[in-house]
Amino acid sequence: MVGQTTREDGTWFECEACGLLFDEKESARQHERTCDAEEPTYIQ
Numbered sequence: 001m002v003g004q005t006t007r008e009d010g011t012w013f014e015c016e017a018c019g020l021l022f023d024e025k026e027s028a029r030q031h032e033r034t035c036d037a038e039e040p041t042y043i044q
């Protein structure tokens with residue numbers, strides 16, 4: 001999921017899986033599609 005966070009320096013969009021911040025929602029959504037952090041690590 002992409003979250004939204006507001007700070008002093010503006011509004012940021014956050015990848016809730018890994019915590020990366022983006023200044024554009026579309027950038028966050030594109031990242032989310034390729035984000036590895038959503039995959040649960042069952043097996044080591």
Ligand SMILES: [Zn+2]
Pocket residue numbers: 015016017018019020031032035036037
């Ligand atoms: Zn991510």
